[in-house]
Amino acid sequence: MNKGFLTVLIFVFGILSAQQKAYYQQSAKYQMDIDVDAQNFTYSGNQTITYTNNSPDELNVVYFHLYWNAFKPGSMMDQRVQNQGKNGDSRLQSNGVSRLASIPKNEEGAQNIHWIKQNGKELKFEIQETIMKVVLATPLKPNSSTTFTMEWDAVIPQQIRRSGRNNREGIDMTMTQWYPKIAEYDYDGWATFDYVGREFHAPFADFDVSIKIDKDYVIGAGGNLDNPSEVKGYDANANPKTDNKNKATWKWTAKNMLDFAWAADRDYTVDSFTVLDGPKVYYVYQKSDKTKFWDESKPHVTKFFQLMNASFGRYVYPSYSFIQGGDGGMEYGMCTMILGESRSLEGLVGLMVHEGGHSWNQQIMAYNESMKPWMDEGFTSYYESIVMHQLFPPTEPTANPFVGSLNGYRNFVKRGIEEPAVWFGDHHDNGTAYSFASYVKGELFLVQLGYIMGEQHLSSTMKEFYNQWKLKHPTDRDLMHIAQKISGMDLKWFQNYWINTIKTIDYAVKEVKYDKNSTTITLENKGQVPMPIDFSILTTDKKVVNYQIPLNMTHEWKKKDIYGDFKTLNYWPWTQKEYTFTIPYNKSQISALGIDFSQRLADVNPEDNMVEVK
Numbered sequence: 001m002n003k004g005f006l007t008v009l010i011f012v013f014g015i016l017s018a019q020q021k022a023y024y025q026q027s028a029k030y031q032m033d034i035d036v037d038a039q040n041f042t043y044s045g046n047q048t049i050t051y052t053n054n055s056p057d058e059l060n061v062v063y064f065h066l067y068w069n070a071f072k073p074g075s076m077m078d079q080r081v082q083n084q085g086k087n088g089d090s091r092l093q094s095n096g097v098s099r100l101a102s103i104p105k106n107e108e109g110a111q112n113i114h115w116i117k118q119n120g121k122e123l124k125f126e127i128q129e130t131i132m133k134v135v136l137a138t139p140l141k142p143n144s145s146t147t148f149t150m151e152w153d154a155v156i157p158q159q160i161r162r163s164g165r166n167n168r169e170g171i172d173m174t175m176t177q178w179y180p181k182i183a184e185y186d187y188d189g190w191a192t193f194d195y196v197g198r199e200f201h202a203p204f205a206d207f208d209v210s211i212k213i214d215k216d217y218v219i220g221a222g223g224n225l226d227n228p229s230e231v232k233g234y235d236a237n238a239n240p241k242t243d244n245k246n247k248a249t250w251k252w253t254a255k256n257m258l259d260f261a262w263a264a265d266r267d268y269t270v271d272s273f274t275v276l277d278g279p280k281v282y283y284v285y286q287k288s289d290k291t292k293f294w295d296e297s298k299p300h301v302t303k304f305f306q307l308m309n310a311s312f313g314r315y316v317y318p319s320y321s322f323i324q325g326g327d328g329g330m331e332y333g334m335c336t337m338i339l340g341e342s343r344s345l346e347g348l349v350g351l352m353v354h355e356g357g358h359s360w361n362q363q364i365m366a367y368n369e370s371m372k373p374w375m376d377e378g379f380t381s382y383y384e385s386i387v388m389h390q391l392f393p394p395t396e397p398t399a400n401p402f403v404g405s406l407n408g409y410r411n412f413v414k415r416g417i418e419e420p421a422v423w424f425g426d427h428h429d430n431g432t433a434y435s436f437a438s439y440v441k442g443e444l445f446l447v448q449l450g451y452i453m454g455e456q457h458l459s460s461t462m463k464e465f466y467n468q469w470k471l472k473h474p475t476d477r478d479l480m481h482i483a484q485k486i487s488g489m490d491l492k493w494f495q496n497y498w499i500n501t502i503k504t505i506d507y508a509v510k511e512v513k514y515d516k517n518s519t520t521i522t523l524e525n526k527g528q529v530p531m532p533i534d535f536s537i538l539t540t541d542k543k544v545v546n547y548q549i550p551l552n553m554t555h556e557w558k559k560k561d562i563y564g565d566f567k568t569l570n571y572w573p574w575t576q577k578e579y580t581f582t583i584p585y586n587k588s589q590i591s592a593l594g595i596d597f598s599q600r601l602a603d604v605n606p607e608d609n610m611v612e613v614k
């Protein structure tokens with residue numbers, strides 16, 4: 001082989017591997033016209049979608065989600081609820097029976113596609129309940145755009161979960177996952193997850209949505225209302241414009257969002273306030289005695305936005321709406337649908353902080369939540385714990401904001417039904433196992449990282465992660481890449497144990513021997529997940545002396561942490577079950593010693609971690 005040819009080969013190979021690694025994301029622009037028949041809970045729609053293929057692949061098909069087709073007896077969602085029985089989501093059941101099974105015919109959800117065209121050419125499509133496969137007339141080349149036009153009509157389903165009509169708090173229409181929505185295509189292929197109740201994934205898109213509805217309705221939505229003076233509720237001097245059918249037209253726009261959601265009710269009140277250096281916040285809800293905490297929550301919500309801006313990254317959209325609707329709470333672009341009635345201010349604020357928190361970990365950092373629910377739910381729960389700890393400090397001081405989650409995890413593990421966090425959100429056998437795998441395991445993933453790397457390094461990691469990946473679709477690999485770079489540590493082992501398995505951490509103080517001028521301690525790793533160990537003593541004159549026993553696998557040791565200075569001892573090989581070391585304090589100088597004074601380690605049996613010296 002001559003040298004010139006070799007150079008060409010190396011050059012070509014270089015381009016190919018660079019191409020394979022390059023990040024890309026698809027994009028869409030929706031322009032929709034919606035006409036609502038409020039009496040019959042139906043609407044007709046047409047939309048134009050300009051879709052851009054930024055991937056290196058030529059696309060011959062595209063997929064759409066038709067979520068509302070799931071809301072009927074015998075649907076896959078109904079089958080799933082029936083099969084899971086009491087292991088499933090109780091909100092989808094009534095007295096242990098699937099609520100979907102008894103939806104009357106005229107309240108079955110439906111999205112009926114009349115036709116779809118690509119650049120004016122009618123296309124063939126095939127619907128498998130909530131997924132529509134569309135064969136393109138002209139394949140879509142890399143780095144090119146195409147235009148789809150589509151006409152459909154829809155029946156707003158009985159309110160079962162998230163979307164629907166007449167929810168139990170009396171909201172007429174919760175319009176979520178309500179339009180034919182183009183699926184995401186990325187390095188993992190098409191995100192064609194059947195809708196059976198859980199998470200979503202979508203390309204970033206711009207929305208221009210015009211909604212015609214009876215003039216008595218007020219709409220809450222995630223987006224900018226472009227004509228407040230022509231509709232009810234937003235502008236005190238509004239002069240609502242109606243057509244000959246007494247309908248007003250609402251004009252909403254939004255940029256760079258995964259979804260456009262809205263709700264409509266005749267008894268909605270709209271409140272708003274502006275967060276300094278943050279978004280304009282809207283409250284759209286039925287004002288009554290039952291929703292009295294909404295008014296009181298405003299200073300807490302203001303603080304929440306400020307804390308998130310400072311600790312994770314700036315909120316990027318101009319506004320955010322808390323809308324009474326749906327059930328429980330669910331996050332969407334620039335808004336959430338939450339139940340309005342609440343037993344306490346803390347309960348309402350907790351819900352607002354969680355769902356609002358998804359603006360960062362779901363909307364701005366748009367993980368594939370169907371595949372990795374532990375990232376969006378877990379990271380949201382992590383920041384929820386931090387924010388709520390500041391907004392409502394516990395009456396008894398705790399070592400850190402995560403003590404409640406750690407105890408919840410320990411109690412759950414004892415039940416023996418844990419499933420690995422790596423499983424797809426919709427494919428857990430047990431609903432509680434899904435919740436712990438996603439919300440709690442995901443939250444504790446960051447708590448353990450803070451323990452391993454030190455809190456300063458975790459905080460820098462999360463900020464850098466946000467800076468590099470906001471308004472993109474990061475994966476756990478992208479996060480770990482940054483965490484390893486910032487800490488200098490190898491952290492792959494931890495991710496593998498914590499997310500892919502249900503193995504647990506269990507360390508203990510096995511033996512303590514006192515000498516004249518020193519004390520020798522033997523620790524034992526009784527569990528399956530190796531960890532570095534923070535060890536401390538409390539001296540009789542009330543000083544805390546900290547030691548770090550690094551885990552060999554990280555190959556770089558923790559440099560600092562917020563829980564005080566520490567001495568670094570010899571590393572502990574992960575294969576070794578016991579570790580013995582000597583400290584220059586004798587019995588009379590020590591009042592207590594043990595593992596993890598900061599109480600961050602997710603040790604499932606912390607009882608044997610501490611020794612009181614008498």
Ligand SMILES: [Zn+2]
Pocket residue numbers: 354355358376377380
């Ligand atoms: Zn959530």
